[in-house]
Amino acid sequence: xxxxxxxxxxxxxxxxxxxxxxxxxxxxxxxxxxxxxxxxxxxxxxxxxxxxxxxxxxxxxxxxxxxxxxxxxxxxxxxxxxxxxxxxxxxxxxxxxxxxxxxxxxxxxxxxxxxxxxxxxxxxxxxxxxxxx
Amino acid sequence: xxxxxxxxxxxxxxxxxxxxxxxxxxxxxxxxxxxxxxxxxxxxxxxxxxxxxxxxxxxxxxxxxxxxxxxxxxxxxxxxxxxxxxxxxxxxxxxxxxxxxxxxxxxxxxxxxxxxxxxxxxxxxxxxxxxxx
Amino acid sequence: xxxxxxxxxxxxxxxxxxxxxxxxxxxxxxxxxxxxxxxxxxxxxxxxxxxxxxxxxxxxxxxxxxxxxxxxxxxxxxxxxxxxxxxxxxxxxxxxxxxxxxxxxxxxxxxxxxxxxxxxxxxxxxxxxxxxx
Amino acid sequence: xxxxxxxxxxxxxxxxxxxxxxxxxxxxxxxxxxxxxxxxxxxxxxxxxxxxxxxxxxxxxxxxxxxxxxxxxxxxxxxxxxxxxxxxxxxxxxxxxxxxxxxxxxxxxxxxxxxxxxxxxxxxxxxxxxxxx
Numbered sequence: 423x424x425x426x427x428x429x430x431x432x433x434x435x436x437x438x439x440x441x442x443x444x445x446x447x448x449x450x451x452x453x454x455x456x457x458x459x460x461x462x463x464x465x466x467x468x469x470x471x472x473x474x475x476x477x478x479x480x481x482x483x484x485x486x487x488x489x490x491x492x493x494x495x496x497x498x499x500x501x502x503x504x505x506x507x508x509x510x511x512x513x514x515x516x517x518x519x520x521x522x523x524x525x526x527x528x529x530x531x532x533x534x535x536x537x538x539x540x541x542x543x544x545x546x547x548x549x550x551x552x553x554x555x
Numbered sequence: 556x557x558x559x560x561x562x563x564x565x566x567x568x569x570x571x572x573x574x575x576x577x578x579x580x581x582x583x584x585x586x587x588x589x590x591x592x593x594x595x596x597x598x599x600x601x602x603x604x605x606x607x608x609x610x611x612x613x614x615x616x617x618x619x620x621x622x623x624x625x626x627x628x629x630x631x632x633x634x635x636x637x638x639x640x641x642x643x644x645x646x647x648x649x650x651x652x653x654x655x656x657x658x659x660x661x662x663x664x665x666x667x668x669x670x671x672x673x674x675x676x677x678x679x680x681x682x683x684x685x686x687x688x
Numbered sequence: 689x690x691x692x693x694x695x696x697x698x699x700x701x702x703x704x705x706x707x708x709x710x711x712x713x714x715x716x717x718x719x720x721x722x723x724x725x726x727x728x729x730x731x732x733x734x735x736x737x738x739x740x741x742x743x744x745x746x747x748x749x750x751x752x753x754x755x756x757x758x759x760x761x762x763x764x765x766x767x768x769x770x771x772x773x774x775x776x777x778x779x780x781x782x783x784x785x786x787x788x789x790x791x792x793x794x795x796x797x798x799x800x801x802x803x804x805x806x807x808x809x810x811x812x813x814x815x816x817x818x819x820x821x
Numbered sequence: 822x823x824x825x826x827x828x829x830x831x832x833x834x835x836x837x838x839x840x841x842x843x844x845x846x847x848x849x850x851x852x853x854x855x856x857x858x859x860x861x862x863x864x865x866x867x868x869x870x871x872x873x874x875x876x877x878x879x880x881x882x883x884x885x886x887x888x889x890x891x892x893x894x895x896x897x898x899x900x901x902x903x904x905x906x907x908x909x910x911x912x913x914x915x916x917x918x919x920x921x922x923x924x925x926x927x928x929x930x931x932x933x934x935x936x937x938x939x940x941x942x943x944x945x946x947x948x949x950x951x952x953x954x
Contacts, residue, residue: 431854433708433847437698437755443609444580444699448832451576455830476576480613489703564721566714566841570831570888577832581699588697622836709875710846717842742842746879 423498424553426453430491440486446522447479450511453495454526457553467530467548472539475531477506481524492516499553505529505538507549556631557686559586563624573619579655580612583644586628587659590686600663600681605672608664610639614657625649632686638662638671640682689764690819692719696757706752712788713745716777719761720792723819733796733814738805741797743772747790758782765819771795771804773815822897823952825852829890839885845921846878849910852894853925856952866929866947871938874930876905880923891915898952904928904937906948 428449436442441449458464464474487493493513500510506529513522529538530545539545561582569575574582591597597607620626626646633643639662646655662671663678672678694715702708707715724730730740753759759779766776772795779788795804796811805811827848835841840848857863863873886892892912899909905928912921928937929944938944 429854429858431851432703433710433850435703437701437705438606439703442699443584443612444577447577447580451832452830455828459828473571476616478613478615479576480611482611483609562721562725564718565836566717566843568836570834570838572836575832584699585697588695592695704872709850709878710843713843713846739837742882744879744881745842746877748877749875 423496424453424457426456426495426497428452428493428495430487430489430493432489434487435489438486439488441488441521443483446481446483446513446524449493449495449513449522450479450481450524450526453497453511454509457497463548468533471533472545473531473533474528476526476528478527479524480527481522483522484520487513487515487521491521493521497553499550500525502541502546502550505540507541509553556629557586557590559589559628559630561585561626561628563620563622563626565622567620568622571619572621574621574654576616579614579616579646579657582626582628582646582655583612583614583657583659586630586644587642590630596681601666604666605663605678606666607661608671609659609661611660612657613660614655616655617653620646620648620654624654626654630686632683633658635674635679635683638673640674642686689762690719690723692722692761692763694718694759694761696753696755696759698755700753701755704752705754707754707787709749712747712749712779712790715759715761715779715788716745716747716790716792719763719777720775723763729814734799737799738796738811739799740794742792742794744793745790746793747788749788750786753779753781753787757787759787763819765816766791768807768812768816771806773807775819822895823852823856825855825894825896827851827892827894829886829888829892831888833886834888837885838887840887840920842882845880845882845912845923848892848894848912848921849878849880849923849925852896852910853908856896862947867932870932871929871944872932873927874937875925875927877926878923879926880921882921883919886912886914886920890920892920896952898949899924901940901945901949904939906940908952 430441434441434445496512497509501508506527509526511524514520532539563574567574567578629645630642634641639660642659644657647653665672696707700707700711762778763775767774772793775792777790780786798805829840833840833844895911896908900907905926908925910923913919931938
């Protein structure tokens with residue numbers, strides 16, 4: 423499990439005074455980049471010809487986040503299949519209330535063939551180490 | 556079926572030269588507002604105590620959109636249930652290639668009770684007229 | 689003078705119910721891309737080794753734009769100097785009220801030298817034709 | 822002088838692989854909110870009938886920020902006048918290279934009269950304490 427903190431600012435909100443739907447996807451992406459910072463070397467993967475590519479996001483908007491809320495984004499590897507894997511991302515308020523949860527399905531695109539690589543060997547290991555650990 | 560056109564600009568793209576995941580949610584929202592412009596009177600609904608509220612988005616990223624692409628967002632009402640309904644939104648290039656498709660589940664929140672209203676009578680009619688027609 | 693229309697949507701607004709400061713820069717950029725669409729061939733310029741590059745924006749926030757406002761962005765070439773030029777961009781409501789005005793100073797960067805090109809000959813002509821005319 | 826750190830992510834960049842012009846305004850706003858967090862109580866000011874309102878931004882784009890750059894936003898009160906004040910915000914890379922600098926002119930709008938308040942007494946003191954100190 424990996425956690426990232428994000429403070430809700432005035433520019434994150436929309437006309438309803440809630441964090442906007444699209445902005446949450448930036449919060450989720452921010453949390454994924456934070457994992458890459460810490461543990462998954464995207465530049466090395468790129469040199470090896472692989473690109474982390476999101477193919478589906480299934481996101482539930484549970485309760486609105488408001489100005490001054492401090493959000494915690496928890497990310498873990500929920501499933502790793504043959505050619506795709508699923509990150510579960512959970513956005514909570516400090517009091518534990520769920521704001522958003524999402525399943526983010528990704529593949530490791532082979533940049534040469536533009537096909538999803540088989541997640542085995544070193545590739546599978548580095549994903550599991552980075553996101554699970 | 557309702558259609559909206561969006562031209563892909565430099566500021567829509569991210570480091571990979573593709574329209575960013577979060578930006579597509581703005582494109583989908585833009586298409587929904589265009590329906591509201593034309594046919595669904597959100598202000599009247601607000602006066603009656605209802606707020607159009609998205610509770611889930613399930614979005615597939617099929618192929619990347621690039622600079623200068625002209626995208627067509629098609630929106631139709633895929634399902635209308637007891638208390639929630641689903642818009643299907645399909646983003647294509649001019650040549651017909653699918654870029655993104657998404658199911659957007661929404662409720663009509665009763666602002667007084669903060670519960671999802673039953674979609675019946677005038678409320679159901681106005682939704683169906685607006686989005687289906 | 690070139691004009692672009694933009695409708696203010698819920699996702700353009702911030703916690704104050706006004707179009708957010710940063711979002712106006714996207715509106716201004718949208719209007720510049722619309723000029724490029726119509727008249728200035730950025731791809732040709734890129735092939736010739738030039739990149740349109742903004743070096744300064746001086747923007748006045750005069751009065752707030754609100755949900756459902758239809759904004760008109762007027763753009764014209766205010767000044768063309770030796771190595772830089774200034775676009776004036778003026779955002780109004782339909783009733784003529786000024787929302788924002790901005791001077792946008794740009795250079796044509798020579799991609800090889802990373803220096804601002806002298807704005808003369810064909811380069812100067814194509815800029816003046818595109819944006820003035 | 823107040824400092825905020827921001828890491829450049831893939832979704833901050835645009836088609837040119839640089840942080841987009843509009844996004845920098847969000848970085849500057851993020852740094853201003855961080856000051857409000859720490860020292861300037863916007864909620865108290867709102868109760869007293871004042872709203873922090875930006876009226877002009879004059880921003881120089883000096884050199885592009887790239888993926889993985891860690892940016893430092895320095896903010897200080899450059900000038901405090903009769904009814905308006907100027908924040909200077911300076912965005913640097915860790916190696917000291919300037920990326921962007923901006924003067925942000927703001928007023929404290931009296932929400933009742935919609936006029937800029939005279940910056941004196943408690944109002945002036947709290948601004949100076951918050952942003953200078």
